[in-house]
Amino acid sequence: MRLAPARIAAFLQRPDPEIRAVLLYGPDEGLVRERAELVARSVCPDLKDPFRVADLTAAGLAADPARLADEAAQLSLAGGRRVVRVLGAGDALAKLFSGFLESTPGDALVVVEAGELPSRSALRRAFEAARSAVAIGCYPDRPRELAAVIRETLAAHRVSASRDAGQFLVEHLGGDRLLTRSELEKLALYAGEGGRVELEDARLSVSDTAALELDDAVMAAADGDPARVERVLGRVFQQGESPVSIIRALLRHLHRLHVLTARLARGASVDEVLRTARPPIF
The missing domain is CATH 3.40.50.300 (P-loop containing nucleotide triphosphate hydrolases)
Incomplete structure (x- = not known):
């Protein structure tokens, strides 16, 4: 039922x-x-x-x-x-x-x-x-639901948020419940028990999240997973990224794969390629 x-x-x-x-x-x-x-x-x-x-x-x-x-x-x-x-x-x-x-x-x-x-x-x-x-x-949180999740998660750590910070979080989170909670846990840890999250704190946190989402979209495209690409792109656009920035990120990733593959073709071992890649892969 x-x-x-x-x-x-x-x-x-x-x-x-x-x-x-x-x-x-x-x-x-x-x-x-x-x-x-x-x-x-x-x-x-x-x-x-x-x-x-x-x-x-x-x-x-x-x-x-x-x-x-x-x-x-x-x-x-x-x-x-x-x-x-x-x-x-x-x-x-x-x-x-x-x-x-x-x-x-x-x-x-x-x-x-x-x-x-x-x-x-x-x-x-x-x-x-x-x-x-x-x-x-299970669908992405609507603004009212997301605001409740934000209050509940921060309150569990005895942390509050300014009105501007709360509104910013509502506007930039919500595509994935676990990711939302993870970011809020990070904010709460940063603020400390009994602390308060201000707008600048929220902005710094969400900018990090946007970068991770962009990486996820690029990886999904490289894996040939269109369903995942569509889901992640929705969150990326929600966080204010432009199509141009997404295409540039994908091109950088593909160029790097091309360089690493060329080194393998010239006889380098997988361990050597991974160890010397810049920026580091792991």
């Missing part, structure tokens, strides 16, 4: 015990991961517990589909309900999950993470149609 936005927060903290599987999908990968971990921890606080948590991948299930039901039906040796986490799911697993949701063996909570899924997605439809499952879309 689909969950109304107003019910999402309460559900993630205390999911209905009748729900056996949760699909989290959408363009905000950070929010997908944050919500997936939140609902999983409501069942098992320690997600590294090998007796109560099983981590599966889409590729692993494609090779061994039976493992989904096996893990869901398995009992914990230490007691307590188990969690089965599935990463990188897509429509290729729709048939598997459709069958699983009809029988739902065992009592484990299955938490599935996926990227952006259109309304016609077979995987999304399978979860929306099942009474024992929930599908939750």
Whole structure:
């Protein structure tokens, strides 16, 4: 079934015990991961517990589909309900999950993470149609939601922000929930407990973030990943970067790859090329 936005927060903290599987999908990968971990921890606080948590991948299930039901039906040796986490799911697993949701063996909570899924997605439809499952879309924070995330994260460190700093952060963050929280954690650490973030502090932090986003866009293009390029470019443009700066960054990256490849062609070893590259790669 689909969950109304107003019910999402309460559900993630205390999911209905009748729900056996949760699909989290959408363009905000950070929010997908944050919500997936939140609902999983409501069942098992320690997600590294090998007796109560099983981590599966889409590729692993494609090779061994039976493992989904096996893990869901398995009992914990230490007691307590188990969690089965599935990463990188897509429509290729729709048939598997459709069958699983009809029988739902065992009592484990299955938490599935996926990227952006259109309304016609077979995987999304399978979860929306099942009474024992929930599908939750994860989209970039709107200004009001982002302002709340900023206040909440800074307040956890007893840090406040000036009105101008808060507005600047709202305008320049929000493309990815985990990245947003990471930047706010960095700001809070800089300000110190009981400190205050001013506009200049926010500007310096976001400028660093923009550079990282630009690098991410370039790497996605070089990897030939158009979906990732589209997602990251949206955040890059949101932070004020121009198309010209993006093209220049890509050309610099490709030129560097050309130079490094030429050295390999002339007989240099990979270790030597990586060690002597300037600026350093690692």
